[in-house]
Amino acid sequence: MERKYQFDWDNTVGADMEQARPSLGPSTRIEVYRLFQFTLRDILEQHYGTEMADNLFREAGVMAGKAFFEKFLSDAKDAASLSAKVQDSFNTLGIGIFRVESAKEDNSHFIFTVDEDLDCSGLPDTSDVVCVYDEGFIQGVLESFSGKGFNVREIDCWCTGARTCRFEAKTAS
Numbered sequence: 222m223e224r225k226y227q228f229d230w231d232n233t234v235g236a237d238m239e240q241a242r243p244s245l246g247p248s249t250r251i252e253v254y255r256l257f258q259f260t261l262r263d264i265l266e267q268h269y270g271t272e273m274a275d276n277l278f279r280e281a282g283v284m285a286g287k288a289f290f291e292k293f294l295s296d297a298k299d300a301a302s303l304s305a306k307v308q309d310s311f312n313t314l315g316i317g318i319f320r321v322e323s324a325k326e327d328n329s330h331f332i333f334t335v336d337e338d339l340d341c342s343g344l345p346d347t348s349d350v351v352c353v354y355d356e357g358f359i360q361g362v363l364e365s366f367s368g369k370g371f372n373v374r375e376i377d378c379w380c381t382g383a384r385t386c387r388f389e390a391k392t393a394s
């Protein structure tokens with residue numbers, strides 16, 4: 222298939238933000254990010270249904286997590302330095318406040334939390350988690366780091382009343 226939009230960091234995100242936005246700088250507001258995300262999500266759901274919309278979002282998250290790993294995390298030597306780098310870059314870029322809540326010694330199972338999450342923090346309560354893109358993102362980072370498959374599911378979300386997003390990651394069997 223011919224692809225017009227094949228993702229590539231330098232060609233679709235941009236390599237030089239100083240040149241791209243000399244006066245406005247590299248930041249925008251969270252409303253703009255959410256406006257984009259939740260309109261796209263609405264349209265995907267209307268066309269393909271909720272489950273497929275979530276799957277597509279998660280898959281895009283995996284792609285993003287892998288690209289993010291290559292860009293910011295690839296010199297992590299072990300799980301501890303990886304989580305320190307994730308925490309750092311998430312802070313610097315305003316993605317959220319990342320913490321490792323628990324980690325099995327063999328790196329087969331993790332619980333992560335993200336406070337003030339870019340996607341959902343402050344949204345009204347619903348009965349369901351909404352951060353499927355983040356699920357994919359974390360999956361992509363872990364898979365790039367370990368070379369193994371991972372399943373990641375959000376088990377608490379701001380939107381479920383938890384006020385923090387909590388993700389469980391397990392190696393895929």
Ligand SMILES: [Zn+2]
Nearest residue numbers: 341352378386
């Ligand atoms: Zn969430």
